[in-house]
Structures are given as structure tokens and as C-alpha cells.
Amino acid sequence: MIQPKNTGELGMEVRKPASVEEAGEIIRRAAQARAAIFPFGNDSKRHIGFTPSKMGLRLNTLNLNRLVDYPARDMTVTVQAGISMKLLRGILAKEGQCLPVDDPCPDQSTLGGMLAVNCNGPRRFGWGTLRDYVIGISVINDEGKETKAGGRVVKNVAGYDFCKLHTGALGTLGLISQVTLKVRPKPESSAMAVIGLNQKDLEPALDLVHGTATRPVSIDILNQAAVRHLKPDSSNASKDWTLLIGFEHNEKAVAWQCETLMEEVRQGLGRETQVIPKGKDQAIWESLARFQAAPPADSQATFKINVAPAKVAAFATLIDETFPLCPVQAHAGSGILFGHVPGALPFAEVHRGIQSLLEKAKRSLGNLTILHCHEDWKNDLPVWGAPRDDLFLMRKVKESLDPMGLFNPGRFVDRI
Amino acid sequence: MKPLFDKLESIVGPGALITASSELLVYECDGFTIEKNKPDVVVFPKTTQEVAEIVRACNAFGVPFIPRGAGTSLAGGCLPVGGGVVISLARMKKILEVDYRNRCALVEPGVINLWLTNHMKPHGYHFAPDPSSQGACTIGGNVATNSGGPHTLKYGVTVNHILGVELVLPDGSIVRTGGPIEDNPGYDLTGVIVGSEGTFGVAVKTWVRITRNPVAYRTLLGVFETVDDATNTISEIIGAGIIPGALEMLDQMILGALEEAFHFGFPLDAGAILIMEVDGLKAGLDEEAERITAIAKKNGAREVRQADSDAQRTLLWKARKQAFGAVGRLAPSFCTQDGVVPRSMLPHILREIQRIGKKYDTRICNVFHAGDGNIHPILLFDERDPEQVKRVLAASHEILDECIRVGGSVTGEHGIGVEKIDFMPKLFSPEDLGMMIRLRNAFNPRNNCSPHKMLPTSGACVETTRAGRMAAL
Numbered sequence: 001m002i003q004p005k006n007t008g009e010l011g012m013e014v015r016k017p018a019s020v021e022e023a024g025e026i027i028r029r030a031a032q033a034r035a036a037i038f039p040f041g042n043d044s045k046r047h048i049g050f051t052p053s054k055m056g057l058r059l060n061t062l063n064l065n066r067l068v069d070y071p072a073r074d075m076t077v078t079v080q081a082g083i084s085m086k087l088l089r090g091i092l093a094k095e096g097q098c099l100p101v102d103d104p105c106p107d108q109s110t111l112g113g114m115l116a117v118n119c120n121g122p123r124r125f126g127w128g129t130l131r132d133y134v135i136g137i138s139v140i141n142d143e144g145k146e147t148k149a150g151g152r153v154v155k156n157v158a159g160y161d162f163c164k165l166h167t168g169a170l171g172t173l174g175l176i177s178q179v180t181l182k183v184r185p186k187p188e189s190s191a192m193a194v195i196g197l198n199q200k201d202l203e204p205a206l207d208l209v210h211g212t213a214t215r216p217v218s219i220d221i222l223n224q225a226a227v228r229h230l231k232p233d234s235s236n237a238s239k240d241w242t243l244l245i246g247f248e249h250n251e252k253a254v255a256w257q258c259e260t261l262m263e264e265v266r267q268g269l270g271r272e273t274q275v276i277p278k279g280k281d282q283a284i285w286e287s288l289a290r291f292q293a294a295p296p297a298d299s300q301a302t303f304k305i306n307v308a309p310a311k312v313a314a315f316a317t318l319i320d321e322t323f324p325l326c327p328v329q330a331h332a333g334s335g336i337l338f339g340h341v342p343g344a345l346p347f348a349e350v351h352r353g354i355q356s357l358l359e360k361a362k363r364s365l366g367n368l369t370i371l372h373c374h375e376d377w378k379n380d381l382p383v384w385g386a387p388r389d390d391l392f393l394m395r396k397v398k399e400s401l402d403p404m405g406l407f408n409p410g411r412f413v414d415r416i
Numbered sequence: 417m418k419p420l421f422d423k424l425e426s427i428v429g430p431g432a433l434i435t436a437s438s439e440l441l442v443y444e445c446d447g448f449t450i451e452k453n454k455p456d457v458v459v460f461p462k463t464t465q466e467v468a469e470i471v472r473a474c475n476a477f478g479v480p481f482i483p484r485g486a487g488t489s490l491a492g493g494c495l496p497v498g499g500g501v502v503i504s505l506a507r508m509k510k511i512l513e514v515d516y517r518n519r520c521a522l523v524e525p526g527v528i529n530l531w532l533t534n535h536m537k538p539h540g541y542h543f544a545p546d547p548s549s550q551g552a553c554t555i556g557g558n559v560a561t562n563s564g565g566p567h568t569l570k571y572g573v574t575v576n577h578i579l580g581v582e583l584v585l586p587d588g589s590i591v592r593t594g595g596p597i598e599d600n601p602g603y604d605l606t607g608v609i610v611g612s613e614g615t616f617g618v619a620v621k622t623w624v625r626i627t628r629n630p631v632a633y634r635t636l637l638g639v640f641e642t643v644d645d646a647t648n649t650i651s652e653i654i655g656a657g658i659i660p661g662a663l664e665m666l667d668q669m670i671l672g673a674l675e676e677a678f679h680f681g682f683p684l685d686a687g688a689i690l691i692m693e694v695d696g697l698k699a700g701l702d703e704e705a706e707r708i709t710a711i712a713k714k715n716g717a718r719e720v721r722q723a724d725s726d727a728q729r730t731l732l733w734k735a736r737k738q739a740f741g742a743v744g745r746l747a748p749s750f751c752t753q754d755g756v757v758p759r760s761m762l763p764h765i766l767r768e769i770q771r772i773g774k775k776y777d778t779r780i781c782n783v784f785h786a787g788d789g790n791i792h793p794i795l796l797f798d799e800r801d802p803e804q805v806k807r808v809l810a811a812s813h814e815i816l817d818e819c820i821r822v823g824g825s826v827t828g829e830h831g832i833g834v835e836k837i838d839f840m841p842k843l844f845s846p847e848d849l850g851m852m853i854r855l856r857n858a859f860n861p862r863n864n865c866s867p868h869k870m871l872p873t874s875g876a877c878v879e880t881t882r883a884g885r886m887a888a889l
């Protein structure tokens with residue numbers, strides 16, 4: 001991992017409130033003093049976004065970690081936002097339930113951090129993204145008051161859906177203090193189908209999976225460098241690309257899907273499929289989820305490209321060409337790609353490569369963002385990609401909900 | 417008003433506006449008929465540009481405006497409270513693009529929900545939100561109300577299927593949020609526009625996610641002696657970790673009306689029936705259906721039938737989706753309520769509904785999205801009798817209060833509209849509502865778009881201008 005040189009928030013004073021009231025009081029005082037508030041949990045996501053534009057307090061949420069209510073039969077859970085995801089997963093697992101959202105930092109994440117960053121992974125193709133599971137939210141506003149939206153029932157259209165607005169807002173609209181999630185039964189079974197591909201097979205393979213008679217919950221590709229990075233001893237490391245297709249369902253349905261896909265791949269691509277069965281597949285799901293947050297030790301920057309799913313093969317190849325030896329992963333069904341820029345490249349070259357990828361993504365109506373890089377590169381790299389058409393409206397929302405720029409100032413899109 | 421009418425006519429052309437009092441009657445309310453008010457004029461734009469010009473004209477003349485789709489709202493979402501201009505999206509009804517490879521479609525707001533699904537049928541795709549009104553309601557209306565439907569239990573409500581919106585803002589400017597490509601960095605404005613009940617502007621285009629059709633269905637009809645047995649079954653199915661495609665309950669009174677209308681062969685002596693459908697791949701589906709059957713039987717189901725043909729399944733769903741229509745056979749007027757409780761509270765709330773019906777001497781039948789805990793008690797009355805209207809309102813309110821008391825909500829899918837404004841302070845604190853007003857101010861600062869909807873305006877303590885004041889400091 002890169003240790004940022006310009007430490008940004010690191011020099012600031014830290015507070016760790018033991019209650020929502022205390023957090024509210026800290027925020028109220030900060031507002032009076034015109035200082036800023038930088039919420040954090042285990043610090044696994046501090047590298048995301050720009051360097052703060054203002055000094056202030058770092059507010060640690062780890063003590064706001066209570067399980068508030070878990071009526072398992074209703075399949076909802078209400079927790080304080082500082083709860084660790086590991087703990088939450090454990091609580092849900094005891095009831096045979098889960099939040100089917102992948103966690104790139106499974107040992108460190110807090111729910112609040114996941115939400116602020118809108119963390120998702122391979123399963124998003126089949127199960128949707130984090131926003132789909134947030135049904136209630138409490139947020140401490142710029143006056144230090146806890147305000148709520150949504151509720152604790154799975155269907156509810158009373159009032160504006162702040163749950164969506166705060167998900168992925170990088171904590172710039174308030175401190176998320178409590179969350180109600182809709183959860184799901186843990187799938188009875190799962191399996192991962194793995195197929196090695198040559199470069200020329202990549203696009204046809206993704207087209208084939210698009211039309212498969214099965215219903216994958218994840219469709220990922222890894223290039224050679226990524227396979228080596230995740231699993232140095234892999235037998236597929238000799239192929240240009242590895243296609244990994246995940247299934248989660250009851251036992252019969254998973255078995256049928258593996259067989260069907262195997263046959264489809266044999267007929268359509270003349271390739272063999274290796275099926276990793278339930279139990280043994282867990283490590284693969286996990287590494288696919290971790291990839292975006294786990295660059296090789298010498299990597300200088302991690303970027304994410306979002307494009308139409310049909311363009312994934314083209315962009316994956318493009319990254320491969322732009323940055324040779326760059327580990328590349330794509331959630332192919334969702335149009336999301338990640339790359340870790342390899343070490344030793346001079347900044348100018350990294351910059352040129354990133355800009356050229358961004359331009360191409362833009363031309364395809366997509367975008368490119370930087371998830372991770374040296375802190376002092378952030379002034380020159382397109383951290384949040386190209387601005388969107390609705391930036392003016394985003395600004396109005398920010399001005400309306402956080403008029404003084406109290407929360408995470410400077411870090412998010414357009415240094416909002 | 418003449419100058420405004422002239423201006424509007426110059427924008428949309430002759431034949432695309434209504435000003436005659438007799439014709440305006442149609443627009444004095446929507447599916448919620450308890451309150452009525454005529455607009456001054458209804459316009460029918462055909463393009464985004466026309467909508468923007470209409471909105472600018474409304475601003476110039478200082479009149480409020482309100483978007484309208486098919487007018488099937490059951491909460492008075494289309495009620496032009498202070499008069500003004502109704503912008504009907506009925507003529508913007510093109511499916512602009514369907515991109516199967518990327519699983520999304522771009523549609524105009526007046527496209528009827530079912531058209532889109534029918535359009536994609538040959539390709540094996542559909543639009544997942546399937547409100548019972550899907551043969552009439554528009555995608556624009558679905559977006560504005562964040563509609564649900566029987567199959568949203570498994571597939572999610574409208575907001576889970578909307579990727580982006582083109583919106584004419586209340587000042588007449590045009591903005592695009594989101595789009596066909598996922599994860600564009602920035603605030604999820606699309607996520608809050610969905611469900612904003614027309615208070616953020618007029619949706620003129622929508623990017624929707626499209627979903628592959630299930631390969632197979634097993635549609636079961638569970639017949640129960642009592643409502644309690646049926647609701648216990650629902651609780652237990654969900655509790656057992658099974659998420660069916662749909663899980664709908666119908667009680668005895670509605671069954672009678674449906675049987676008369678559709679001759680499906682519903683058992684008229686049953687206390688309640690459940691429509692329990694599992695869908696997806698063929699593999700493993702029978703096992704799921706068997707588990708559900710076993711749970712139903714264990715909870716006292718007298719019989720569990722399986723629809724044995726596509727035709728039978730279609731007829732069953734037709735009967736379910738037109739249930740509200742059949743209610744006309746039971747009484748001259750009815751009020752469909754919409755509340756939500758945690759699923760495990762279903763047995764309790766249905767007993768309460770029964771008690772409240774007796775207390776107010778009002779007949780209430782039930783047909784609803786049981787799997788989500790989303791109840792739809794239908795209160796029967798005769799709107800010509802003011803005494804009955806009063807009782808129906810009182811009974812409705814008592815039911816909704818009970819939903820709140822057990823941790824639920826006063827609307828699962830129909831929206832707050834004008835009907836439920838008074839419940840907002842019961843669900844939310846003044847601070848919560850203050851944040852909602854602040855958010856509305858970002859989109860609709862003059863509150864000239866769908867005014868008097870969704871958020872209470874009386875009780876000045878709530879409508880603060882806090883944000884403005886803070887910013888000015």
C-alpha cells in the first residue's frame with residue numbers, strides 16, 4: 001500500500017464520540033467555529049477523493065457501533081453506522097442471512113464508510129448495489145441534530161429518499177449515524193465457473209455470457225497480471241484473460257447452471273470450464289471483491305472506469321495496452337473496470353495514460369476515477385473524472401444541506 | 417388567464433390544450449376522489465423543449481404547475497391544489513431506445529408501463545416494476561411515485577430499476593442525472609428524484625434497467641379458512657428464507673367480487689387465499705414450490721392448488737391486478753388505503769383492520785402485496801353520504817396510525833400526495849421535515865412545481881429557511 005506523503009487529514013485532531021448526542025455536540029461546536037468535520041471509521045478509505053480543503057476535526061465513528069434492532073424474521077436490521085462490517089456479517093450469518101454486497105476491505109470496513117463510498121463488488125450484477133439495500137438512514141446534520149429518512153420497513157415511499165442521496169456522497173452531506181438495511185437469506189449454494197481465454201476470445205466470450213441461459217450473479221474478467229497478483233500459482237496465468245462467472249442459488253439450480261454454462265462455452269468457444277464448487281469458491285469471491293482496494297505493493301495509482309457493459313472487452317484491452325503489466329479486473333456485466341498502474345512509471349507517463357483512458361471513456365459516455373494514488377498527484381490527476389452535466393444541481397443540493405461546507409470539504413467531486 | 421392560454425397555445429399548438437370548464441372536470445382529481453379541484457388549463461406537450469417552454473411560461477405568469485401521467489395516483493398526487501397548469505405527459509409516449517446488450521432502455525414519460533414490457537417480450541426482457549395499474553399508468557408516474565407491484569417483492573421497486581432521468585427543473589432548465597452507465601461519480605440525484613412525487617420537476621426521459629424474463633413459474637393458490645392462517649403462512653415463508661417472486665393475499669369479501677367478475681373458480685367460502693409464485697430457472701423451482709406448499713399446509717391451508725397452464729396463470733394475475741376494478745361491484749365508492757408494517761406484524765394489523773371496520777361500521781376488504789408487509793385495505797362506502805365519508809376517513813386514519821405504532825409507514829407505494837400530508841409530522845420530526853424542505857429547495861426553491869404536495873406547509877415552524885439563513889451568514 002502507498003503511504004501518502006501529504007497526509008491531509010492525518011495531522012488533525014481526532015474525536016471519538018461515545019454517543020450520537022456527543023457526536024452532535026462536536027458537530028455543532030465545529031459549525032460554530034467554522035471548522036470542518038472529517039468522519040472516519042478504520043481509515044480504510046481515507047485515500048479516496050481529494051485532499052481536504054479546510055482544517056478541522058477527524059470524527060471517529062467506531063464507538064457508534066450498536067446493534068439497534070434485528071427482527072430477523074422481517075429481514076431487516078438497524079445498526080449504528082460505525083459498526084464493523086465483519087461484526088455485522090457475523091450477526092446476520094447467525095440467522096442464515098446476509099447483505100449481498102461485496103466488501104473490498106472486509107476486515108476493516110465500517111458500514112458508514114461502505115455507504116459513503118458506495119462500495120460494491122462482483123455480486124452487484126446479480127444482487128444490485130448497496131443503495132438497493134438501504135431502507136432507512138439517520139444523519140447528523142450541520143446543526144448537530146440527528147435527522148432521519150426512510151424507515152424500518154422494506155417498502156416505504158413517505159418523504160424523499162435520503163438513503164439514496166447519502167449513499168456514495170462521501171460523507172459530504174452529513175454524518176451517517178444509523179442505518180436500516182434490508183437483508184437476504186444466505187444462498188443455499190454457490191459456485192464459480194472459471195474459463196481461460198485468449199485475447200481474441202474475450203469479446204465473444206462476454207457476448208456469450210450475456211445471452212447465457214443461466215443467471216449469473218457475477219461476471220468478472222482478470223488479465224494475466226491480475227491473476228498473478230491475486231493468486232500467483234494459478235493455472236490460468238498463462239492465458240490472456242480469465243473469465244469468472246459466479247452463481248448463487250439453491251443446490252439444484254447452481255448445479256444446473258454450471259453444467260449448462262460449461263456446455264454453452266464448449267459449443268460457443270470450444271473451451272473447457274473449470275468449476276470451483278461451494279466451499280472452495282469462497283476465496284475467489286473474496287479476492288474478486290478485494291481487488292479494487294488491494295493494489296500490488298509497488299502500484300502507484302488505482303483507477304476505475306465505468307462504461308457500457310458491451311464496451312468492457314474493448315476497454316479492458318485498452319488498459320492492457322496503455323499500461324503494460326497493469327493488473328486489470330472488470331465486473332463485466334456492470335461495465336466497471338479497475339486497474340492498478342504498475343510501479344516505476346514516471347508521473348508524466350501515468351498522467352498521459354490516465355488522461356487518454358479518460359478521454360476514451362468520456363467518448364463512450366463513461367468516466368474514469370482515481371481510487372488511490374500518491375496524495376501529491378491528486379492535483380494533477382482526474383480524481384473524480386470528468387464533471388457531469390448535473391454538477392450545478394449537485395452543488396445546489398450541497399449548498400442546501402451543508403451550506404457552510406462542514407462535512408468533508410474539498411474531498412468529493414469538483415472539490416465540493 | 418387568456419394571455420397565459422395564448423402563450424401556452426403558441427408553444428404546443430392548437431388542439432394540445434384544454435381550457436373549457438366541462439373538459440377540465442376530468443382533471444379535477446386522480447384515483448383519489450375525496451378531494452377535487454379544477455386546474456385552469458391542461459397542456460399536452462410532445463417534446464422536452466415544449467415542456468421547458470411551458471414551465472418558463474408558468475414562471476413568467478406566476479402560476480403553479482403540476483405534471484400528470486395517467487392520473488391513476490391514489491393519493492391525490494395530480495390534484496392541482498391552487499389551480500394552475502396541469503402538464504400532461506400523455507402525448508410523450510415513445511420508447512426511444514432499447515439496448516438489450518447493455519440491459520437498459522430510454523423512454524418518454526407517457527409510455528404505459530405494460531407497453532414497455534410487451535414491447536420487449538420477444539427478446540425475453542421486461543420492466544420489473546409491475547403495479548397492478550400497469551395497463552394504464554405511465555413510466556413517468558412510476559418514477560414520480562416509486563411504484564411497486566406484486567413482483568417487486570423479489571425484483572425491487574421502481575427506484576431499483578431507474579438509471580437516469582432527464583428532468584425539466586421548476587425554473588425551466590433541463591438537466592440529466594445518471595444515464596445508461598452505472599456509477600458516474602457524484603450524488604445519486606436520480607435516487608432522490610425517484611419518489612419525489614413531481615415536486616422536483618417534470619421527468620421527460622427515463623433510462624430504465626431491463627430485466628430478463630424468468631424461464632419458469634410455479635404459481636400456487638393457497639386456500640385458508642382464516643386470514644390469520646394466511647398471514648402466519650406469509651410470515652413463515654419469509655422467515656424460512658424463501659423470497660418468492662410474488663406473495664399476494666386476498667380476503668373473502670374481495671374473492672366474492674372477483675369470482676363474479678372473472679369466474680376463476682375461487683373458493684367462495686375461504687377466509688383468505690394467497691397467491692404464491694416462485695419464478696426463475698426451472699432447476700430447483702419445484703423444490704421451492706414444495707417447501708412453500710408444506711409451510712402453507714402446516715399453517716392450516718385447506719388446499720394448495722397449482723396453476724397448471726400459462727393461461728390459468730395469466731387469468732389468475734389478471735384477476736389479481738384488476739381486483740380494484742371488481743370492487744365497484746361491492747359498493748358505489750371505495751377508498752384504497754396503502755400502509756406498511758414489518759412483515760411479522762401482518763397478522764396483528766389485519767386483526768386491527770377488522771376491529772376498526774366494526775368500530776366505524778365500515779366494510780373493509782383486503783387485497784395486497786403481503787410479502788412486503790404492504791397492506792391495501794379497501795374501505796367501501798357511498799360518497800353521496802357525508803356521514804359515511806367521515807367514518808371512512810376516520811377508519812383509514814386509525815389503520816394508518818396503527819401502522820406507525822408498530823413501526824411501519826403510511827405509504828408503501830402510492831405516495832403522500834395531498835392525502836397523507838398530515839401524517840408526515842407523525843412519521844418525521846420537525847428537523848427531519850426541515851431537511852426534506854431544504855432538499856426540495858435545491859430543486860424547487862419557489863415551490864411552484866406541485867405545491868402543497870408531500871410536505872406540510874402549515875405549521876410555519878417546519879418551513880424554515882434555515883439553509884438560506886446559514887448561507888447568508
Ligand SMILES: Cc1cc2nc3c(=O)[nH]c(=O)nc-3n(C[C@H](O)[C@H](O)[C@H](O)COP(=O)(O)OP(=O)(O)OC[C@H]3O[C@@H](n4cnc5c(N)ncnc54)[C@H](O)[C@@H]3O)c2cc1C
Pocket residue numbers: 446447482483484485486487488489490492493494505525546547548549552553554555556557558559560561562563564565566613614615617618619620740741829830866
Ligand atoms: C387500480 C389501481 C391499482 C394500483 N396499483 C398500484 C400498485 O400495485 N403499485 C403502485 O405502486 N401503485 C399502484 N397504483 C397507484 C398508481 O397507479 C401509481 O402510483 C402509478 O405509478 C401512477 O402513474 P400515473 O401515470 O397514473 O401517474 P399520475 O397519477 O398521473 O401521477 C402520479 C404522481 O406522479 C407525478 N408525475 C406523473 N408524471 C410525472 C412526470 N413525468 N414527471 C414528474 N412527475 C410526474 C404526478 O404529479 C403525481 O404526483 C394503483 C392505482 C390504481 C388506480
